[in-house]
Amino acid sequence: MGLLGDSITIRGGKPLIGRIELKGAKNLVTKAMVASLLGETPSVLKDVPNISDVRIVRGLLEVHGVNVVEGVEEGELIFDPSNVESAHFADIDAHAGSSRIPILFCGPLLHRLGEAFIPDLGGCRIGDRPIDYHLDVLRNFGAVVEKLPSGIRMSAPNGLKGAKLELPYPSVGATEQVLLTAVRAEGITELKGAAIEPEIMDLINILQKMGAVITVDTDRVIRIEGVDRLEGYTHRALFDRNEAASWAAAALATEGDIFVGGARQGELLTFLNVYRKVGGQFEIHDDGIRFWHPGTPLNPVFIETDVHPGFMTDWQQPLVVALTKASGVSIVHETVYEQRFGFVDALVDMGATIQVHKDCLGGQACRFGQRNFNHSAVIVGPTRLHGADIEVPDLRGGFSHLIAALSAEGTSTVSNVGIIARGYENFITKLRLLGADFSTED
Template identity: 35%
Template sequence: MGKIAVEGGRQLHGNLRIHGAKNAALPILAATVLAEGQYSIQDVPHLSDISVMLDILTALGAKTKHKESNVLIDTGSLIVPHIPRDLMGLMRSSIFLMGPLLARFGEVIVYPPGGCAIGERKIDLHLKGLQALGASIEEYNDYIHCTASRLIGADLFLDYPSVGATENIMMAATRAKGKTIIRNAAREPEITDLQNFLNKMGAKIRGAGTPIIVIEGTDQLEAVKYKVIPDRIVAGTMLLAGCMTEGDVTIENIYDEHMESLVSVLRQCGVEIEMAHDIIKVSSGSHLKPVQLIETGPYPGFPTDMQAQLMVFLTAVNGTSIIRENVFENRFKHAAELRKMGARIEIKQNEARIIGGTRLVGSEVKATDLRAGAALILAGLACEGTTYINQIHHIDRGYDRIDEQLRSIGAQICRIPG
């Protein structure tokens, strides 16, 4: 498996182009099963999660090819609505295939999805949504069998604005008979991107980015060419890399409106940031200030996927800051790893109290999940000495060759084969 070694104390300088968003690409790839044909999905990063999704599509009968940043998919030969157990157990986002497979074939068999161990991540909202559309669901010990002779539009309310449930219901409803209304829908940019992709296919969806999404069902869907939006979480991670090293970094290929919550926090701390439509430039200020309280929450709130990276940044800021995690109940595992490096972090239930101003020291640590791994790389960039990060397969689920990206702007970082 190997590890990543990061030598700290080097300022980062230069420009970085951000790749397409994993969390937008995965549901879009799943949505290609809604209509047979040849798709071209552009700016898709090379990530282990993307590879798993393409392996699943191949197992279902599709033909796939990932060349450079483009994915070609032919779903004309898709014949199997049964997602393989071994592949589904590798990735949480495999659940995205439930809605589109059910809509196209009238049947789907799924197993418990895998992914990062960051807390309880039930799929009950997915199931309730599909049941509202008329699906019959039978739950067995280790798999779920969904059937529907024809999905029917419905007016439904999500108990929580779940991104995955919103997207799964959207995809299923594109081929349902009549109108579907999703109330208390998630508002993340990746949902708007999925709407834009589906509408290009011929779907009739409006409201993505608001709490109410309306879908008019249709059978007139076709394969299309589409470009995925930039990854706001990768952009935020690289932005913090510039801050942590007191460097001068310009991030290219971003949507400025997707970065507002992070930029607002950093400016409160005294970080100097310049923004244009598709670029953002950071140069860390010399007198940084702590933040009284940051709470994670659904978009447009502060993203839980940036919580670990922000925590690392706050360890370098003199004073006490507090982060309250409201999305996942088990997402502070990185705190123990950061404490190995000398960080002063106190955890009480869903709150982390960060006493900043202590210089971190290189150590042997492990990536407990995807974003925790990115946070440890940030810590390594800013610490004294060398940091060795184990379990790097988590990092490769969401960052396309992060070591190469950081080396291109001056980081001393490499992979050590295991």
């Protein structure tokens, strides 16, 4: 299912029971693919999920002259960057679609070609997510940035030089930009206020395999010593902890029992603590984590999203559906993206009792306070959800709508589900494996 017009009809009220397997994290794999541009020899990436974001990045690499072929393992891709070349605007624009990944091509392309071009950027409708951080970073390295009606053109007439940088907020994307640019820049780069998510650390692992010299301090300071040459890498991607948390929430909301193969405890520590407070049960195994509903009433909780090692923003949307089943009042304070509660309108239409507020309903005021963003939610439960017609608004919100429909009484039609394929590999097949009652139409 790849078209945004795809829909799925779900007959809810049936527990999801069974086992599904995870591949690599969307938030790591696509960046690792871009990193292959930096190598002088081919790179091999394993556990690559079959999702639309991966196909977009593969297309962008190919129009820039990278030869991409599938390896012997399922989910293995091989990237040969020996013939990297400039791409035509029309080709870049055609492959980029609504993805925001092209901005991360800039540093590697400036190193390889001395120039880069990106079209207007899209992405999920969850907030502004400006690219100013990225452009400021590239300017600090010496890039000349020219904004055009059709996009942004960059050049590096004097090459890229190391820089001292400090982010006003630990942005994952801006940290990735610094890493992908600094490893080949002349001199030393120091980044303060860096993001340190597991996907960032795995990207650092990949770059180190390629020959980069990178140190990470405990105070969110990353130092990169630029090198003249990087080789290709061979790497197995970190599992997708966002998908793991989504299926865990689905087990809770549907009163089910799901074994998530490939999930690991370390990267889910904060989520597992909250899951246990809600009343969800889990078992840690060598090959994954089993999540299930306890068979007793769930507990309300207070959640405040934050950058790692806090509670991830991508975890709150699926869990909110489960919290509609909890006995009492739960509060979720969103501090990462300012517009992430648009998905609750559909839950309210299905019978949930949820109110969103502009005030900071958390332990402390956040950067969205007094800015008129609906960034706090109060969920009162337990409530019974009923079937409804729903249109998917964004990736995580869309999967949350699927969970709501699966847990609801009656029939729901969820449209625009092609968005979900951006980050959830073969989710239709996985629903079948778990015994969901549904039908699809294209």
